[in-house]
Amino acid sequence: MDAEVSLDRRTRLLGGAMLGVSFACNVAVLFLPFMELRKGLGTEPYSLIRSVRMMWGNGLYVLAVLVVGFSVVFPFAKLGVLAALCGRGRLGPRGHAALGWVERLGKWSMLDVFLVCLILTLTSGQLLVGAEPLAGIPLFVAAIMLSIVTGNLLATRAGVEPPAAPRVGGWWLALAGLVLAGTLALPFLRIHDWLLADRAYSILTLSATLLSSGAGTAGTVAALFLVLAPLATWLFELQLWWRQRRGADAGGTWLRLLGWRRWSMLDVFGLALAVFLVEGDQLMHTEVRWGALFLVAMIAVRGALDVLLVREKRRG
Secondary structure: OOOOOEEOOHHHHHHHHHHHHHHHHHHHHHHOOOOEEEEEEEEEOOOOOHHHHHHHHOOOOHHHHHHHEEEHHHHHHHHHHHHHHHHHHOHHOOOOOOOHHHHHHHHHHHHHHHHHHHHHOOOOOOEEEEEEEHHHHHHHHHHHHHHHHHHHHHHHHHOOOOOOOOOHHHHHHHHHHHHHHHHOOOOOOOOOOOOOOOOEEEEEHHHHHHHHHHHHHHHHHHHHHHHHHHHHHHHHHHHHHHHHOOOOOOOHHHHHHHHHHHHHHHHHHHHHHHHHHHHHHHHHEEEEEEHHHHHHHHHHHHHHHHHHHHHHHHHH
C-alpha cells in the first residue's frame, strides 16, 4: 500500500494553473468547431456536440456514447480528480490509485481528434468533398496535453513507483517490430467511391498529407503520437532487451520506455478508425486494407506486454 505523500506548494500551484487552462480549453471546444466539412456546394461545421448528434440521429448509439464518454465527460472528470489531488496536497493510497487510472485513461480523450485527422486526410485534394481545420483542434489538443502533463507532474513529485521491468523476449521483440512496420507503412484504408479520386493511405502518408495540406496541428499530432512515439517505444524495448541480455542495469531505459509508451496512441487511433468505418460511409465509401489488420495485431502485441506488466507487479 502506498504511503501518504505531500505535494509541495510549487507543484500544486503549477498543476492548478495548467488545470485551469485545460478546463478553459475544454469548455471552449464544446462550442467551437474542429473543422468545416464540405459536401458538394454545401458546408457545415464539425464539432464535438454536432458529431454526437449526427451519430445518435443515425441510430449509432454505441458510437455516440463512446465519443461522449471519451471526449466530453472524461476530460472534465479527469480534471476534477487532478484538481482534487492538487487541492488536497497529499496523496494517500486512494489518491495514488486515482492518479494511476487518470494516467492510464488520459490519452483516450484523443478519440475525436484522430477522427478529425482521418476526415481531413481522406478529403484532402478531393473536388466533391473537403475539410478545413478550425480553432477547435489546437484548443482540444492543448487541453488534453495539459491534463496529461499535469498527471505526470503529480506522479513524479509524489514519487509514484513505476512497475518493475519485465523480461523482454527476442522473439516477442521481433514480432513487435514486424507488426509495427506493417502498421506504419501499409495502407490501412482506401477510398472506394466512383465520385472521388481513388487513393490509399498509411499512417506515414496520413501524417505527411495533413502537414502538406495545411493542417499543422493535426499533422503534428499524427506524426508524434502515431509514428514517433511508437517507434521510440520499440527502440527502447530493443535497448532494454539488449541490456537485460548482457546483465547490465536497465532502470533508466525502462523509465524512458514507459515515458514514450504513455504518448503512443495507436490503440486510440484504432478505435477512431473503427468509428469512422461505421460512421464515415455517409461521407465516402472506403475499404479496409492490410495496414488496418497490422494495426489490430499491434494493439494485441501491446496488450500482451500489459499482461506481462500486471504479472510482474503481482510478483513484486
